[in-house]
Amino acid sequence: RTEEKVTINFVNRDGKKISVTALTGNSILDVVVDQNLDFDGFGACEGTLACSTCHVILEEDVYKKLGSISDEEMDMLDLAYGLTDTSRLGCQVCLRKDLEGMLLRVPETVADARVDSQQESST
Numbered sequence: 001r002t003e004e005k006v007t008i009n010f011v012n013r014d015g016k017k018i019s020v021t022a023l024t025g026n027s028i029l030d031v032v033v034d035q036n037l038d039f040d041g042f043g044a045c046e047g048t049l050a051c052s053t054c055h056v057i058l059e060e061d062v063y064k065k066l067g068s069i070s071d072e073e074m075d076m077l078d079l080a081y082g083l084t085d086t087s088r089l090g091c092q093v094c095l096r097k098d099l100e101g102m103l104l105r106v107p108e109t110v111a112d113a114r115v116d117s118q119q120e121s122s123t
C-alpha cells in the first residue's frame, strides 16, 4: 500500500481555517494530534470510541463518500455536542486520496461521554 499526501482543511472554533497535509491511512484524530492542532478537549479517549470529543462536521458530499458508519460510532455520535446530519467521529475517519481538499468543521464545544454525567451532578 502506498501512502499518499492529502491536504485537508479544518475550520476551528474561532472560524479560522487551518490547512494541513497528512498521509492517507491516518485518521482525522491522528492528524489533529500529529499536527498539534489546538482543539481543546479533542480526542480525549485517544480513538477508543468512548468519548465523542473528536466530533467533526463534514460537507455533505464528503459525508456521503465515506459511506456507512458502524453501530458503535453511531451510538457514540448520539452523545456528541451539536450533532448534525453530516457529523462523524474523527477517530473513525481515515484519510483517503479522494478526500483531498475536504473541509472539516470543529464543533463549538465537546461533550465527553465519559465525564458529562459527573459534571452535571456537581454543578
Ligand code: FES
Binding pocket: 029, 042, 043, 044, 045, 046, 047, 048, 049, 050, 051, 052, 053, 054, 076, 089, 090, 091, 092
Ligand atoms: Fe474518543 Fe474518537 S477520540 S470517540
